[in-house]
Amino acid sequence: MTTTEGSIHELVEHRLRQSDLRYTPGRRAIVELLLRRGQPASIADVEAALPQVPRSSAYRHLVDLQGVGVVRRVAANDDFTRFELAEDLTEHHHHLLCTSCGSVTDVTPTEAFEHAVHAMVEEFSRQEGFAPLSHSLDVLGHCQRCR
Amino acid sequence: MTTTEGSIHELVEHRLRQSDLRYTPGRRAIVELLLRRGQPASIADVEAALPQVPRSSAYRHLVDLQGVGVVRRVAANDDFTRFELAEDLTEHHHHLLCTSCGSVTDVTPTEAFEHAVHAMVEEFSRQEGFAPLSHSLDVLGHCQRCR
DNA sequence: CCATAGAACAAGACTCAGTCTCAATACAAC
DNA sequence: GTTGTATTGAGACTGAGTCTTGTTCTATGG
Numbered sequence: 001m002t003t004t005e006g007s008i009h010e011l012v013e014h015r016l017r018q019s020d021l022r023y024t025p026g027r028r029a030i031v032e033l034l035l036r037r038g039q040p041a042s043i044a045d046v047e048a049a050l051p052q053v054p055r056s057s058a059y060r061h062l063v064d065l066q067g068v069g070v071v072r073r074v075a076a077n078d079d080f081t082r083f084e085l086a087e088d089l090t091e092h093h094h095h096l097l098c099t100s101c102g103s104v105t106d107v108t109p110t111e112a113f114e115h116a117v118h119a120m121v122e123e124f125s126r127q128e129g130f131a132p133l134s135h136s137l138d139v140l141g142h143c144q145r146c147r
Numbered sequence: 148m149t150t151t152e153g154s155i156h157e158l159v160e161h162r163l164r165q166s167d168l169r170y171t172p173g174r175r176a177i178v179e180l181l182l183r184r185g186q187p188a189s190i191a192d193v194e195a196a197l198p199q200v201p202r203s204s205a206y207r208h209l210v211d212l213q214g215v216g217v218v219r220r221v222a223a224n225d226d227f228t229r230f231e232l233a234e235d236l237t238e239h240h241h242h243l244l245c246t247s248c249g250s251v252t253d254v255t256p257t258e259a260f261e262h263a264v265h266a267m268v269e270e271f272s273r274q275e276g277f278a279p280l281s282h283s284l285d286v287l288g289h290c291q292r293c294r
Numbered sequence: 295c296c297a298t299a300g301a302a303c304a305a306g307a308c309t310c311a312g313t314c315t316c317a318a319t320a321c322a323a324c
Numbered sequence: 325g326t327t328g329t330a331t332t333g334a335g336a337c338t339g340a341g342t343c344t345t346g347t348t349c350t351a352t353g354g
């Protein structure tokens with residue numbers, strides 16, 4: 001999927017409106033930061049990039065945006081929760097997690113691989129009576145800088 | 148891989164010894180619990196099953212066991228870190244994460260699927276200069292009880 | 295215009311999972 | 325036994341994340 005930046009903001013605004021929420025400058029700053037980074041961001045990243053946004057507001061914005069399906073939480077390998085734009089605003093991807101520095105890198109799978117994943121997920125779901133919504137492959141290892 | 152319970156304890160003891168650590172009753176109780184459950188356990192699970200082990204000791208044991216490669220941390224979808232035996236003591240598996248109750252269920256992949264994963268991980272690593280160590284597919288959705 | 299109701303916001307108090315400290319105890323080797 | 329090292333329990337401590345409160349913005353309508 002190739003979504004233009006403009007249409008993303010329209011979509012975000014629309015989803016917020018559905019829940020009687022406004023697309024305010026604070027919320028927009030968060031979304032633009034996540035768009036710009038293209039990688040999951042921790043609260044520390046947000047604070048560094050947007051010093052004018054108080055921590056409590058940043059958390060609240062992220063929770064609100066998560067509530068309307070614009071933002072997703074990513075559990076990294078260190079103590080910090082990270083946030084990224086939901087996949088339907090960007091594209092489906094997986095994560096490389098560095099066990100040394102905790103960094104998270106997005107990578108895009110091939111179609112062939114995704115077919116294999118879907119078949120496997122189907123099988124798991126049948127076995128366990130589980131209703132799947134999404135999936136993510138996490139690869140643990142050492143990033144270029146840490147190896 | 149089919150590892151008997153006895154050989155697991157020998158292996159754990161050996162790995163601890165390598166780091167001048169003893170396989171004490173407290174540590175053994177943790178390992179036995181994780182073996183018995185066969186599923187990732189949170190600290191609350193450990194406390195419930197082993198009320199005689201103080202929380203601080205349970206955490207310390209888990210950290211020690213993680214340090215010698217016997218235990219692995221699992222980031223679930225709720226606020227609680229979970230712990231499971233390292234894959235080389237059990238067998239390679241993936242996780243079904245319930246976004247409603249936070250439960251984590253282990254599932255074992257087919258060989259064909261693992262081949263596809265290895266090829267994809269190879270490709271990611273080449274692209275990003277990343278040195279992979281292990282991987283895990285997390286499927287988000289609703290478990291049988293919550294759906 | 296002004297009023298008003300609900301959303302947004304900043305600041306800081308608060309929670310609690312997880313870590314650290316320290317004094318006491320067990321154990322292994324000599 | 326003595327000594328050095330690992331282990332343990334209890335509780336203090338840390339800090340990411342949440343909640344509360346009082347204030348400010350903004351949309352609507354009279």
